[in-house]
Amino acid sequence: MTTILNSSYLNNPVTVAEGGSGVATNTIAYGLLAAGTTATAPIQNAGTGASGQIYVSGGAAALGSWTNANAVGTWQLLSTQVASNSATINFTGLTTAYEIYKIMISDVIPASSGSFRMRVSSNNGSSYDAGATDYFNSLSAYDENNVFTVQNNNAASIRLDHTSLSSTSQGNSWEITLVEPAVSLNNNGPFWICRYLDSTGTFQKVVSGQGRRAATQVNNAVQFFVGAGNLTSGTFNLYGVLT
């Protein structure tokens, strides 16, 4: 901004057309400067916003506005992990900063036909609970021919499918929800819906289910794996709803 006082040739303050700003003061210290309402109108100050906020465009004919980058109640993508002949895919450090976590899993292919499973940890992933009677698990499943209901109580893991996945299939996908896993509750385990091609290579199965640790505890880490062999591929996106 250039303001030249006592000039007989220039306006005071110097206009944009004259190479100036058109304003005598920037009005708000540290504020973000924007062009005027026309190409030659005085510059505008869009303010600073609050700490941590980001500037969002108001379009071609208005100033933008400041908004929270991580607004309470909005979904945040926290992580993307891609399995590549991996034994396990783990997410640790789950805290009460997020009320709900959602894990969107796509294109899971096991190395050999195997069941897709999950475990939880109460020590941030130092170990995952795998006792023979650690989990309750129930699900309903259906394909083109049949409907099934299954209870896998007193199990060493939570089974996320009904019958094993084909090792040649593609598009095996899960949507898994965890509500307040980092709060010590007895119902903070996962519930989910999925669709996958079963090991016969014939049936697309849809499964909805729920599972939980057979103990009231904080679950601050989760682990995904297949019952036999490893995960050839699969994309695991973790989202959280900010508390």
Next chain:
Amino acid sequence: MSKYGKKKSFDVTTGIYTEEDLTPEEIAQCEIDEKEHWVEQEKLAKTKYLRDRKADSMCPCLEDKVEALWLLQRGEFQKFKEIDNVIRKLESMYPAPDGNI
């Protein structure tokens, strides 16, 4: 690196990704999981086979046949041969109502 591959982790609190070899304890757990997987698969396969063949449940050697089928599927040919001999003897003594299953 074990035959099971590595463990991949992301820590939400620190934002750090890691990829590490499995510990001996974790490898042992994988082996237990694999063993349990095959036990469960066997149970599922037999249950399905028996359900599908309910109409033939009068056959005296149905369960032996299921076992034989499973052994064949697992590639355990010697055991299959042994149980197959038993089935053949049973079938010659007690033929199924429709002659086969």
